[in-house]
Amino acid sequence: MKRIPILFVVLLALAVVSRANTINLTSGSGKIYPFQVLPGYTFQFAGSGYSISIPQALDDFGGALVNCFGGCDQIPSTNFPLFLASGILASGNPYLTGGIAFDAVSFVSSLAPNGILTVKYTATLSLQLFLVDSTTGKQVGPFVWGNNQPWMITAQFAPDGSGIPGLIQFAGATLSSPVTPVPEPATMMLIGTGILPILFGVRRRCKSHMLKTVSPSELS
Numbered sequence: 001m002k003r004i005p006i007l008f009v010v011l012l013a014l015a016v017v018s019r020a021n022t023i024n025l026t027s028g029s030g031k032i033y034p035f036q037v038l039p040g041y042t043f044q045f046a047g048s049g050y051s052i053s054i055p056q057a058l059d060d061f062g063g064a065l066v067n068c069f070g071g072c073d074q075i076p077s078t079n080f081p082l083f084l085a086s087g088i089l090a091s092g093n094p095y096l097t098g099g100i101a102f103d104a105v106s107f108v109s110s111l112a113p114n115g116i117l118t119v120k121y122t123a124t125l126s127l128q129l130f131l132v133d134s135t136t137g138k139q140v141g142p143f144v145w146g147n148n149q150p151w152m153i154t155a156q157f158a159p160d161g162s163g164i165p166g167l168i169q170f171a172g173a174t175l176s177s178p179v180t181p182v183p184e185p186a187t188m189m190l191i192g193t194g195i196l197p198i199l200f201g202v203r204r205r206c207k208s209h210m211l212k213t214v215s216p217s218e219l220s
Contacts, residue, residue, distance in 0.1 A: 021141070021142070022141075022142060022144055023047070023048045023050060023140075023141060023142070023143045023144070024047050024048050024143075024144060024145075024146025024147075025045040025046060025047035025048070025050070025052070025127065025143050025144070025145055025146060025147075026046070026047035026048075026145075026146050026147045026177075027045070027046050027047060027147070027177050028043060028044055028045040028046065028125075028151075028175075028176075028177045029043070029044050029174075029175060029176045029177065030042060030043040030044070030054075030174070030175040030176075031172070031173070031174055031175070032065070032066065032083065032155075032170075032172060032173040032174075032175070033172055034169075034170060034171050034172050035066065035169070035170060037172075039055060040061065041054070041061065041085065042054060042055060043100065043175075045127075045129075045143070047146060048146075050143070052096065052129065052131075052143065053090070054089045054090050054096065055090060060085075060087075061083070061084060061085035062083075062084050063076070063080070063081045063082050063083040063084045063101075063102070064076035064080050064081070064082055064104075065082045065083045065102075065153075065155055065170060065173060066083065066170050067170070068157060068168075068169070068170050069160065069167060069168065069169050070166060070167050070168060072117060072119060072155075072157045072168060072170070073107065073109035073117060073119050074107075075104045075105075075106070075107060075121075076103075076104060081101045081102060081103050082102045082103055082104045082121065082123055082153070083100070083101070083102040083153075084099075084100070084101045084102075085099070085100045085101075086098070086099035086100070087099075089129070093133065093134045093135065094131040094132050094133045094134065094140070095131075095132055095134055096129060096130070096131055096132075097129070097130050097132055098127070098128045098129035098130055098141075098142070098143070099126070099127070099128055099129075100125070100126075100127055100129075101125070101126040101127075102123040102124070102125055102126075102151065102153065102175075103123055103124050103126070104121045104122070104123050104153075105121075105122045105123055105124060105150055106121070106122050107119050107120060107121045107122070108120050115158065115159045115168070116156055116157070116158055116171070117156065117157040117158075117168055118154065118155070118156050118157075119154075119155050119156075119157070120152065120153070120154050120155075121152070121153040121154075121155065122150040122151070122152060122153075123150060123151045123152075123153050124150055124151070125145045125151055125177075126145070127143065127144055127145040128141075128142045128143070128144055129141055129142065129143040130142055130143070131143075147177060147178065149177070149178035150178070151175055151176065151177050151178070152175070152176050152178075153173055153174070153175045154173060154174050155170065155171075155172070155173035156171045156172055156173070157169060157170055157171055158171040
């Protein structure tokens with residue numbers, strides 16, 4: 001009978017350790033370059049006291065965004081992400097490994113007279129990264145995306161040069177995460193002082209109501 005409580009304690013401890021090791025990243029930005037243009041892509045992520053930079057593409061990357069040659073103003077199917085990169089993402093010691101995947105939620109598009117198609121996507125980010133010491137193999141992470149607001153991705157597509165009408169190819173994109181405003185101390189103080197009169201007013205009305213409802217027999 002003692003095995004069940006012991007097993008429960010072990011599982012609970014593992015869950016706590018796993019949760020403690022998860023590091024939330026809450027802000028970021030990025031740039032994706034056209035096909036065969038170095039550095040391929042760059043990303044910057046920050047949060048929980050960490051700042052992670054991915055300076056270049058050290059592995060293959062894909063997705064409907066960069067592999068688009070026609071019909072680019074559409075949302076990819078759920079089985080094909082908008083952008084995907086995985087493997088070793090930054091060299092050095094420690095090196096960065098993991099995966100980055102963006103899935104489109106919605107989009108708006110516009111076509112310029114010169115044939116440049118601009119598509120603005122809202123997208124969700126799936127992220128799991130590890131910093132690995134190449135000497136000891138020790139890992140820090142996983143780093144995960146801890147902001148539930150969608151990213152904004154602005155992509156451009158240009159005629160591919162073949163002269164075939166409507167045939168376009170990916171020409172680059174910028175990515176940015178939403179900025180969550182944090183109230184300044186002065187603003188929070190104003191909010192607090194604004195609530196105080198309301199609280200005093202409620203308290204005063206409650207006391208007045210209590211005095212009115214007390215019967216004379218209760219006062220004697």
